[in-house]
Amino acid sequence: MTELVRVTSEEEGIAVITMADEANRNAFTAPFVDQLLGSLEEAAGDRDHRVILLQGLPDVWCAGAHQDLLLELAEGDLDAGDILLSKVLLDVPIPVIAAMEGHAVGGGLALALCCDVMIMARESRYGCSFMNMGFTPGMGITRLLGEAVGEYIAREMMFGGQMFRGSHFESWSGVNYVLRKEKVAWKALQLARRIAEKPRFALELLKGDLSIRRRQLFEETRTREAAMHRICFGRPETAERIRVSYTRPTREVADDS
Amino acid sequence: MPVPTKEEIIEIVKEHLMDNLEDMDEAEFDPDKSMKDMGANSLDIVEVVSCTMRDLKVKVPRAELSKLENVTQLVDLLHATALQKEEAA
Numbered sequence: 001m002t003e004l005v006r007v008t009s010e011e012e013g014i015a016v017i018t019m020a021d022e023a024n025r026n027a028f029t030a031p032f033v034d035q036l037l038g039s040l041e042e043a044a045g046d047r048d049h050r051v052i053l054l055q056g057l058p059d060v061w062c063a064g065a066h067q068d069l070l071l072e073l074a075e076g077d078l079d080a081g082d083i084l085l086s087k088v089l090l091d092v093p094i095p096v097i098a099a100m101e102g103h104a105v106g107g108g109l110a111l112a113l114c115c116d117v118m119i120m121a122r123e124s125r126y127g128c129s130f131m132n133m134g135f136t137p138g139m140g141i142t143r144l145l146g147e148a149v150g151e152y153i154a155r156e157m158m159f160g161g162q163m164f165r166g167s168h169f170e171s172w173s174g175v176n177y178v179l180r181k182e183k184v185a186w187k188a189l190q191l192a193r194r195i196a197e198k199p200r201f202a203l204e205l206l207k208g209d210l211s212i213r214r215r216q217l218f219e220e221t222r223t224r225e226a227a228m229h230r231i232c233f234g235r236p237e238t239a240e241r242i243r244v245s246y247t248r249p250t251r252e253v254a255d256d257s
Numbered sequence: 258m259p260v261p262t263k264e265e266i267i268e269i270v271k272e273h274l275m276d277n278l279e280d281m282d283e284a285e286f287d288p289d290k291s292m293k294d295m296g297a298n299s300l301d302i303v304e305v306v307s308c309t310m311r312d313l314k315v316k317v318p319r320a321e322l323s324k325l326e327n328v329t330q331l332v333d334l335l336h337a338t339a340l341q342k343e344e345a346a
Contacts, residue, residue: 103298103300123298124300125300125304132307163303165277165279165301167279247319249300250299
């Protein structure tokens with residue numbers, strides 16, 4: 001089996017989950033989602049871990065749903081796998097840090113919104129591409145995005161489908177840090193080390209308590225998001241829009257393979 | 258709306274490129290270069306091209322856009338698409 005997501009633990013108390021599907025640019029495919037779910041379970045299940053650092057490729061943190069998966073949705077074969085990803089991440093009992101050196105788009109951004117701490121890169125792009133393809137946002141993003149970037153910016157991003165550079169969120173949004181790309185991993189590790197000093201039982205208690213609101217928001221919205229998706233994906237023009245308008249970040253680092 | 262000239266389309270691309278790349282200096286703009294060579298990443302380019310197509314009211318499939326090597330080729334393609342659209346109207 002190709003390793004698309006891996007868990008490593010080089011420092012005490014810190015589990016590092018790396019999304020590394022080079023070929024599909026960390027887009028949600030069935031094997032990728034399976035491995036990510038398995039990695040989250042593995043990382044959180046080890047009682048020695050007190051914090052999870054979720055990182056991606058240098059140029060793409062997560063690209064959201066793969067085009068093939070969206071076309072399957074549009075053709076009526078509804079798969080709840082991506083919704084499950086939000087829920088599982090929100091339910092992780094210890095803090096999760098999203099170290100986003102690369103772009104996070106659509107469901108990829110939703111994934112970040114389900115983490116406890118978000119670190120963006122100034123040069124990378126973060127956006128909600130759902131409406132560009134003719135369907136409403138999912139994975140809880142309709143409620144979770146406003147929490148992170150403010151309600152008005154969230155609406156602009158969801159209606160307009162634009163992808164903002166990380167620098168757009170600097171200084172005023174609820175995002176923890178917006179840094180130069182090369183500083184993201186370093187800062188994430190600093191935060192992880194700080195959290196990893198704390199006892200797991202106390203981290204679990206606090207995480208459980210602090211997550212109540214977001215879990216409620218997610219539960220409130222998942223039914224509505226699913227209902228909107230049934231309408232959008234039921235429209236005959238949606239599949240064509242997905243074919244024409246789907247974009248994903250292409251490889252940007254030198255290919256020395 | 259009359260079809261803009263290629264020179265006008267270059268200006269539109271430049272405006273969006275500079276709006277999207279905050280560190281870019283106007284003097285660095287060279288239509289014979291690719292946007293990547295001028296410092297844009299793949300999603301910067303998506304934004305610039307989407308905004309330009311929106312201004313011109315044309316739509317070119319992503320697959321065709323991915324073959325382009327520089328801004329001049331993009332401008333040629335957008336100009337030709339705009340002309341085709343006008344002729345068909």
